[in-house]
Amino acid sequence: MEIIRSKSNQLIKETKKLQQKKYRKNSYLIEGWHLLEEAQKSGAQIEIIFVTEEGMNRLEISDLIKVVSPEVLAELSDSVTPQGVVAQLALPKKSLPEKLTGKYLVLEDVQDPGNVGTMIRTADAAGYDAVFISTKTADIYNMKVLRSMQGSHFHLPVYRMEMRELLERFKISQTLVLATTLSKGSVDYREVSAPVSFALVMGNEGQGISDFMAKNADHLLHITMPGKAESLNVAVAAGILLFNFNLGVPQ
Amino acid sequence: MEIIRSKSNQLIKETKKLQQKKYRKNSYLIEGWHLLEEAQKSGAQIEIIFVTEEGMNRLEISDLIKVVSPEVLAELSDSVTPQGVVAQLALPKKSLPEKLTGKYLVLEDVQDPGNVGTMIRTADAAGYDAVFISTKTADIYNMKVLRSMQGSHFHLPVYRMEMRELLERFKISQTLVLATTLSKGSVDYREVSAPVSFALVMGNEGQGISDFMAKNADHLLHITMPGKAESLNVAVAAGILLFNFNLGVPQ
Numbered sequence: 001m002e003i004i005r006s007k008s009n010q011l012i013k014e015t016k017k018l019q020q021k022k023y024r025k026n027s028y029l030i031e032g033w034h035l036l037e038e039a040q041k042s043g044a045q046i047e048i049i050f051v052t053e054e055g056m057n058r059l060e061i062s063d064l065i066k067v068v069s070p071e072v073l074a075e076l077s078d079s080v081t082p083q084g085v086v087a088q089l090a091l092p093k094k095s096l097p098e099k100l101t102g103k104y105l106v107l108e109d110v111q112d113p114g115n116v117g118t119m120i121r122t123a124d125a126a127g128y129d130a131v132f133i134s135t136k137t138a139d140i141y142n143m144k145v146l147r148s149m150q151g152s153h154f155h156l157p158v159y160r161m162e163m164r165e166l167l168e169r170f171k172i173s174q175t176l177v178l179a180t181t182l183s184k185g186s187v188d189y190r191e192v193s194a195p196v197s198f199a200l201v202m203g204n205e206g207q208g209i210s211d212f213m214a215k216n217a218d219h220l221l222h223i224t225m226p227g228k229a230e231s232l233n234v235a236v237a238a239g240i241l242l243f244n245f246n247l248g249v250p251q
Numbered sequence: 252m253e254i255i256r257s258k259s260n261q262l263i264k265e266t267k268k269l270q271q272k273k274y275r276k277n278s279y280l281i282e283g284w285h286l287l288e289e290a291q292k293s294g295a296q297i298e299i300i301f302v303t304e305e306g307m308n309r310l311e312i313s314d315l316i317k318v319v320s321p322e323v324l325a326e327l328s329d330s331v332t333p334q335g336v337v338a339q340l341a342l343p344k345k346s347l348p349e350k351l352t353g354k355y356l357v358l359e360d361v362q363d364p365g366n367v368g369t370m371i372r373t374a375d376a377a378g379y380d381a382v383f384i385s386t387k388t389a390d391i392y393n394m395k396v397l398r399s400m401q402g403s404h405f406h407l408p409v410y411r412m413e414m415r416e417l418l419e420r421f422k423i424s425q426t427l428v429l430a431t432t433l434s435k436g437s438v439d440y441r442e443v444s445a446p447v448s449f450a451l452v453m454g455n456e457g458q459g460i461s462d463f464m465a466k467n468a469d470h471l472l473h474i475t476m477p478g479k480a481e482s483l484n485v486a487v488a489a490g491i492l493l494f495n496f497n498l499g500v501p502q
């Protein structure tokens with residue numbers, strides 16, 4: 001069994017580049033056993049599995065496996081405590097459906113990778129149909145986003161696109177746009193009832209939604225805070241709203 | 252004006268120790284202008300303000316100010332991008348009220364500093380009366396927790412104590428204990444209505460609440476997830492529940 005022990009190995013150097021967005025044209029990296037299992041379950045196209053000798057016994061024999069030293073594995077991972085496996089997956093080819101009818105989450109220029117990942121995971125848990133992210137939102141194939149998403153991108157599609165085009169498509173599909181504002185010059189979310197087809201928009205952590213979004217949304221809403229904190233974390237606010245507007249039946 | 256430029260200055264060395272829990276007997280450190288303003292507004296006892304020359308003009312002249320070089324300031328902060336001010340505050344002396352009647356959040360062994368801080372901030376926003384944390388929960392005077400709390404510990408008291416004693420006190424005060432479980436062997440939160448006096452318990456990120464807590468809580472509840480994600484981030488779950496059980500009137 002050949003074990004790659006050098007960080008300057010050509011394959012390792014090429015693979016490591018995928019940690020940077022500009023090199024993620026066709027492939028991306030995931031780290032850890034949980035994400036690998038989710039990838040396998042969802043039928044994602046796995047290109048290479050980098051694993052330490054110790055982790056080998058957790059995998060079925062396959063041509064995709066490259067055994068590496070723990071140091072080389074750490075080089076491919078951005079985690080402080082790498083779990084012994086990193087996989088290279090093909091970026092999925094997604095085509096936007098003609099009609100956008102369903103329950104959607106929209107992230108407009110959300111910057112923090114942890115917030116982006118957590119919100120996609122929450123939309124998945126709440127049974128939403130897809131997530132749309134603006135071109136300035138953190139890339140979902142960033143390893144930090146992938147860690148906080150916990151595999152939710154295998155469960156529901158995430159589309160990156162211009163907000164202008166998205167709003168036009170929502171209009172054509174008669175999907176109601178509910179945009180969250182940081183100010184109180186909008187209605188409390190409990191006064192709004194969501195129809196079957198709607199999109200909930202969350203804005204940037206510091207700035208909130210854009211003026212363009214505020215002008216074009218069907219409803220502007222906020223979460224009334226009876227306490228003294230000035231604001232909520234955006235992922236917490238999204239959780240409150242996603243579960244409020246989701247019409248799941250209690251079990 | 253004397254400027255401290257050496258990291259081996261005795262005062263700097265002593266102050267830096269406050270980054271570690273074992274040295275936080277009487278004082279703790281906060282970082283950034285927002286937290287300093289919150290501390291001033293709340294009347295917290297400020298012992299020393301370390302500021303760079305550049306930040307000086309944002310402060311009124313006071314004996315508490317020590318001017319330091321940017322390098323020395325970075326030494327006192329754990330932030331990647333320090334904001335130019337670090338303050339040493341006295342740890343508040345809090346005594347537990349005789350009767351525990353109100354709306355409370357309880358954190359049992361929550362480990363991640365970001366989660367702990369975000370949940371206290373959310374309880375503050377939702378108008379809860381206090382937060383109780385178990386002895387194994389991340390210390391709230393950790394700089395990461397302080398950053399995600401955004402000053403909420405100046406708005407509502409946070410008590411660290413044994414869960415056994417806390418549950419006895421809740422029982423005596425007839426405060427209902429609602430504990431969140433990760434399993435579905437409990438009721439959906441929308442089937443429970445909270446009385447005037449209750450405590451919402453959130454457990455450890457991986458393990459959930461303890462067996463002791465599960466046995467002694469009045470109700471066990473979960474959030475029904477119609478989607479495919481296996482779980483919610485604990486701070487997101489807390490946000491959904493805190494706002495659901497909080498009886499604030501929409502504005």
